[in-house]
Amino acid sequence: MKRFNSVPLIMAKSIQTNLFHNIGVDLGTTKTLVYVKGRGIVVNEPTVVATNNKTGQILAIGQEAEGMLGKTPLHISAIRPLSSGVISDFEVTEKMLHYFLERCKAKGVLGRIFDWPRLVIGVPTGGTEVEKRAVEDVARSAGAKEVYLIEEPIAVALGAQLKIKESQGIFIADIGGGSTEVAVISLGGVVVSKSLRVAGDKLNEDIIYYFRDKYKLSIGEKTAERIKIFIGSAVDLGTNQEMNVKGRDLTRGLPKEIRVKEDDIREAISPSLEKIIGAIKDTIESTPPELIGDIMETGVILSGGTSMLRGFDKLLEDSVDLPVNLIDDPVTSVIRGIGIILENVEDYKDILINIIRENPPL
Ligand SMILES: Nc1ncnc2c1ncn2[C@@H]1O[C@H](COP(=O)(O)OP(=O)(O)OP(=O)(O)O)[C@@H](O)[C@H]1O
Numbered sequence: 385m386k387r388f389n390s391v392p393l394i395m396a397k398s399i400q401t402n403l404f405h406n407i408g409v410d411l412g413t414t415k416t417l418v419y420v421k422g423r424g425i426v427v428n429e430p431t432v433v434a435t436n437n438k439t440g441q442i443l444a445i446g447q448e449a450e451g452m453l454g455k456t457p458l459h460i461s462a463i464r465p466l467s468s469g470v471i472s473d474f475e476v477t478e479k480m481l482h483y484f485l486e487r488c489k490a491k492g493v494l495g496r497i498f499d500w501p502r503l504v505i506g507v508p509t510g511g512t513e514v515e516k517r518a519v520e521d522v523a524r525s526a527g528a529k530e531v532y533l534i535e536e537p538i539a540v541a542l543g544a545q546l547k548i549k550e551s552q553g554i555f556i557a558d559i560g561g562g563s564t565e566v567a568v569i570s571l572g573g574v575v576v577s578k579s580l581r582v583a584g585d586k587l588n589e590d591i592i593y594y595f596r597d598k599y600k601l602s603i604g605e606k607t608a609e610r611i612k613i614f615i616g617s618a619v620d621l622g623t624n625q626e627m628n629v630k631g632r633d634l635t636r637g638l639p640k641e642i643r644v645k646e647d648d649i650r651e652a653i654s655p656s657l658e659k660i661i662g663a664i665k666d667t668i669e670s671t672p673p674e675l676i677g678d679i680m681e682t683g684v685i686l687s688g689g690t691s692m693l694r695g696f697d698k699l700l701e702d703s704v705d706l707p708v709n710l711i712d713d714p715v716t717s718v719i720r721g722i723g724i725i726l727e728n729v730e731d732y733k734d735i736l737i738n739i740i741r742e743n744p745p746l
């Protein structure tokens with residue numbers, strides 16, 4: 385009897401599996417990326433939403449909303465609903481994610497009827513249970529039928545094509561917009577980790593304060609980010625770059641343009657870079673000796689947008705006496721790792737976190 389029963393059971397399971405639309409999300413402070421199984425990365429947009437304060441209506445999401453940052457009239461707010469890697473505005477995050485998920489919907493009538501999104505979504509290792517649950521809740525409210533969480537450093541390691549399930553230690557430093565996540569991975573899990581709310585946003589803030597103090601010039605967040613990306617550096621690279629910066633003179637209240645040098649920007653951001661390096665050193669100090677041996681060979685894998693700051697890899701290498709490898713395309717490493725999971729769910733189901741128990745096993 386069992387043999388006859390198992391056929392419909394297998395069929396039902398297979399139909400159920402096919403009805404699920406497997407989607408991966410990297411919900412970052414600066415950028416949100418979405419991966420659809422079989423299609424690849426379909427959304428790569430700034431985590432910004434513009435709303436009308438009077439009506440609560442959403443006016444723009446992603447790229448378009450980012451263009452409004454710092455330029456909105458009183459009745460419009462362009463906001464970033466995540467701060468330091470954590471959801472700070474649940475409702476706006478939900479609307480944004482819902483909008484991105486709608487874009488991933490399957491085409492055709494059948495696709496629309498049987499569209500049950502199953503989400504695998506990245507979370508910082510240092511996050512609390514409440515923060516993790518908020519990510520899960522936001523994904524469900526945005527339309528996901530099943531939600532699984534994955535620790536971001538593990539996704540980065542997968543994105544770097546590393547074999548995460550072996551007993552070989554892997555050292556990941558993911559320096560994004562809102563947070564720095566440092567973790568040592570072995571046997572498919574995180575052995576040691578450290579999370580720091582200092583990353584790209586803090587560097588922008590440092591630049592804004594520096595201009596205010598040194599040049600009495602008020603500049604916006606986007607200008608600070610441009611300066612960081614164009615002439616920012618972590619060590620003296622001998623390039624002596626310069627650029628013109630426009631802002632408002634704080635003493636006269638009038639527009640002013642000044643020319644700034646690479647060295648000035650390095651001075652502005654150095655204390656924060658030291659904090660990031662400090663977190664990496666602390667993690668090395670807490671790593672079990674057997675894993676340190678592995679890491680001396682494989683080195684530190686650097687990921688996240690801020691790891692592209694010119695000379696940062698060199699500063700780190702000089703500070704920790706370990707080889708440093710900047711991952712290819714550091715901004716997409718988390719979502720590429722999640723993509724690998726989605727394409728081979730059976731192989732990775734044991735490393736996914738499922739904090740709401742009503743999800744059936746994958
Ligand atoms: N070339 C560059 N030099 C320096 N910083 C850069 C460069 N390119 C991007 N960044 C910075 O990288 C940060 C965004 O990185 P990323 O997309 O990894 O963050 P995120 O995943 O959205 O944030 P988090 O993981 O902290 O929640 C921004 O602060 C951006 O200014």
Ligand SMILES: [Mg+2]
Pocket residue numbers: 412413560561688718
């Ligand atoms: Mg990130």
